Amino acid sequence: MASKVIHAIYNDDDVLLLAVKQVREARYHIGEIYTPFPVHGLDKAMGLAPTRLAITSFLYGVVGLVVSIWMMQFIMIEDWPQDIGGKPSFSFLQNMPAFVPIMFELTVFFAAHLMVITFYMRSKLWPFKIAENPDVRTTDDKFLMEVDAANLNVDDLSDFLYKTGASEIKIIDNK
Template sequence: MEASKVIHAIYNDDDVLMHAVKKVKAAKHHIEEIYTPFPVHGLDKAMGLAPTRLAICAFMYGCVGLTVAILMMNFIMIEDWPQDIGGKPSFSYLENMPAFVPIMFELTVFFAAHLMVITFYLRSKMWPFKKAENPDPRTTDDHFLMEIPVHGNQQELHDLLAQTGAVEINVVDKAH
């Protein structure tokens, strides 16, 4: 296992963190990761992260749910066991489609929601019994941590981070 050094800059305010991220990015340093106790609005944009494509997945999963609903209701109510319910004969799918709309909606939402959760966990590499990757437990309470790799510029980074309002700056060996 090869170890490399990273700097952990700890902040106690999200506005100070946002200002620091902009300063660090302006100085052309790569920010490896930021750990926060709650989502910070605009942080992904300030870090220069690409927009998420999870919305595309949600749409595709919704389409799968709608398709499953249509095929399931057509098979169950029209082909397999047509019934005369309340004087409404089940001779064709189109004649009965208004009664099927709630089921189509519910299965669309069901598939989109459940498959999105699974996709999010897989994409985030979060699965049962996985060890937490949080480098400092204070980031789950009230502190913010910025992780920057060190490439022979430790003093320069330390000085820059001290100027940005970091309350604590630590150099750590991180195993890859």
């Protein structure tokens, strides 16, 4: 099944943001937007749901805290207790002030590393993945809006996109 998409190129991020709002008001479906830098407010203009990555970061931090507590309990209290600097080695709670930096560092370590892994998995950025950027100019100074044109009048949609401020329009036939 063949589907058509239109690539509209914009020169300015403010024009792109206004165009996204106009395209959504006209009830056209925006497939993707490629920008050389993050555009503030673009996610809300596109109607994207808010991210839940902060929740996963908190959960990963909790996992890091639990692992650090379990690790210190096992290593320093149960497996090989030592008298270091006169500190008692038979109680986790008595050693807690000395363990706080370790708990903090492992919480941050787990949250940071697992968030990077989660981001790559969610974004489908695998090692040796071929780039899916449709126009290399979007990595420099251009902004590209990909609008689905299946079952639509392509000429009317192109005229509409030119009126929103697009400097260039390409019709792509995906097969």
